[in-house]
Amino acid sequence: xxxxxxxxxxxxxxxxxxxxxxxxxxxxxxxxxxxxxxxxxxxxxxxxxxxxxxxxxxxxxxxxxxxxxxxxxxxxxxxxxxxxxxxxxxxxxxxxxxxxxxxxxxxxxxxxxxxxxxxxxxxx
Numbered sequence: 576x577x578x579x580x581x582x583x584x585x586x587x588x589x590x591x592x593x594x595x596x597x598x599x600x601x602x603x604x605x606x607x608x609x610x611x612x613x614x615x616x617x618x619x620x621x622x623x624x625x626x627x628x629x630x631x632x633x634x635x636x637x638x639x640x641x642x643x644x645x646x647x648x649x650x651x652x653x654x655x656x657x658x659x660x661x662x663x664x665x666x667x668x669x670x671x672x673x674x675x676x677x678x679x680x681x682x683x684x685x686x687x688x689x690x691x692x693x694x695x696x697x698x699x
Contacts, residue, residue: 662676678691678694679691
């Protein structure tokens with residue numbers, strides 16, 4: 576009979592014939608400040624935050640934004656068609672939409688509501 580093949584011998588032979596496609600490089604540590612946000616000092620974070628905050632809206636506007644984000648559904652229910660038609664006609668005559676015209680009417684009665692340009696929630 577012939578010689579028996581040993582799988583370990585075959586593996587050694589195959590590994591010695593194959594060239595090293597990716598030579599192993601020694602592991603190098605990156606400097607702490609490169610691509611590692613945890614290594615940034617508190618002082619550096621503070622300076623970055625102050626630089627970022629320059630030119631940002633005032634606390635009043637931030638509070639105003641928060642108030643605008645708190646929304647609820649508001650509906651009058653079913654109204655007679657002629658009332659709705661008159662409301663829409665009056666709004667169109669002033670160049671306003673329904674919401675803007677409602678704010679306008681509330682302001683005339685003394686409600687403390689900022690101008691519509693500041694109330695538009697889409698601009699937050």
